[in-house]
Amino acid sequence: MLAPLQIGNVAIDFPIVQAALSGYSDLPMRRIARQHGAGYAICEVMLDQFLLAVKKRQKTKHFLTIHPDEHPVGGQLMGAEPEQFAAGALRLVQAGFDVIDINFGCPVKKVLGRCRGGFHLSQPEVAIEIIRRTRDMVPDHIPVTVKMRRGIDDTPQARDQFFQILDGGFEAGIAAVTVHGRTVQQRYIGPSRWEFLKEVKQHIGPDRIVLGSGDLFRAEDCLRMMAQTGIDGVTVARGAIGNPWIFEQARALAAGQPLPPPPTLHQQADVMRQHFELCEQTYGVDRAPLLMRKFCIKYTASHPRMEQVRLAFTRLRTREAFEQALAEHYTDDGPGQYPPTEVHRTQSEG
Numbered sequence: 001m002l003a004p005l006q007i008g009n010v011a012i013d014f015p016i017v018q019a020a021l022s023g024y025s026d027l028p029m030r031r032i033a034r035q036h037g038a039g040y041a042i043c044e045v046m047l048d049q050f051l052l053a054v055k056k057r058q059k060t061k062h063f064l065t066i067h068p069d070e071h072p073v074g075g076q077l078m079g080a081e082p083e084q085f086a087a088g089a090l091r092l093v094q095a096g097f098d099v100i101d102i103n104f105g106c107p108v109k110k111v112l113g114r115c116r117g118g119f120h121l122s123q124p125e126v127a128i129e130i131i132r133r134t135r136d137m138v139p140d141h142i143p144v145t146v147k148m149r150r151g152i153d154d155t156p157q158a159r160d161q162f163f164q165i166l167d168g169g170f171e172a173g174i175a176a177v178t179v180h181g182r183t184v185q186q187r188y189i190g191p192s193r194w195e196f197l198k199e200v201k202q203h204i205g206p207d208r209i210v211l212g213s214g215d216l217f218r219a220e221d222c223l224r225m226m227a228q229t230g231i232d233g234v235t236v237a238r239g240a241i242g243n244p245w246i247f248e249q250a251r252a253l254a255a256g257q258p259l260p261p262p263p264t265l266h267q268q269a270d271v272m273r274q275h276f277e278l279c280e281q282t283y284g285v286d287r288a289p290l291l292m293r294k295f296c297i298k299y300t301a302s303h304p305r306m307e308q309v310r311l312a313f314t315r316l317r318t319r320e321a322f323e324q325a326l327a328e329h330y331t332d333d334g335p336g337q338y339p340p341t342e343v344h345r346t347q348s349e350g
Helices: 027-035 048-053 082-095 109-113 117-122 124-137 156-171 194-204 219-229 245-254 265-283 288-302 306-313 319-330
Strands: 005-007 010-012 016-018 073-078 099-104 144-149 176-180 209-213 233-236
Touching: 005 209, 016 027, 016 245, 027 265, 048 073, 048 082, 073 082, 082 099, 082 124, 099 117, 099 124, 117 124, 117 144, 117 156, 124 144, 124 156, 144 156, 156 176, 156 194, 176 194, 194 209, 194 219, 209 219, 219 233, 219 245, 265 288, 265 319, 288 306, 288 319, 306 319
Parallel strands: 016 233, 073 099, 099 144, 144 176, 176 209, 209 233
Antiparallel strands: 005 010
């Protein structure tokens, strides 16, 4: 069995959790992940400027909507200025998020160009000031955590800056750190360097919490990362899109049981339909089909006729078209497949 996580005063029963995913880890995806065994989930990253300006309009209110059955839930924040960052964090607390997660990891070019996300790994003084101000602004009972990559690039200077921020963050009171094993410069190219996660855990010691990220596409990957590195937990990002079963599969392996088979076609259809209904409840019936298209395409990776079924969802625009695709490809039950690794290569982790 894997030990539960304790992030500050927030107890998480299982240390394999749903990562923040820009454009994906919204309320419906988080609820589906939790129902399938994720111990915790983090919302898609939000800009501090957006949080300070957001109103309770239909188009934006979902960003700050939390369902009672998804606690504990983390709110992830990204920005450039320490003072505004802290004010945005307080807005997340007011919305009901249980943990505030600071994003120092996003590698997207336009984010870096605006001095946000992974850019902060190149300026330790500003990064640590953001952490300090956020920790001071947020109530004591709300843990503050940080998401990092292993550096802005592979230079010795970047490595030193990483550890300067890591040490400064814990000195400033963060409760945990999540480390992705790629550099910002790498984006998603090349393998995630898991051995660096082991080094981080050895550096900060057994009493401080480290979660790992990067190249977690199957349940076995999650347990293997923890076993190889000694870290306390993992956050599953791209590997969980359209594949919430990865969490219950990981729970089974952690309990010493055999790896469960992939979900059957009927099981897949049931979850897809539930996800669609949650999307309708969150966004309205008009917006839901377009927003569900990207999820449906990923769900089809568990279908043995993946390419054929995927085409049925690429132009999804109505609930009727969704039901028609399910009727055509999921009416006859049968075994599914574990999603091929290559289907997860293009999404952005928050």
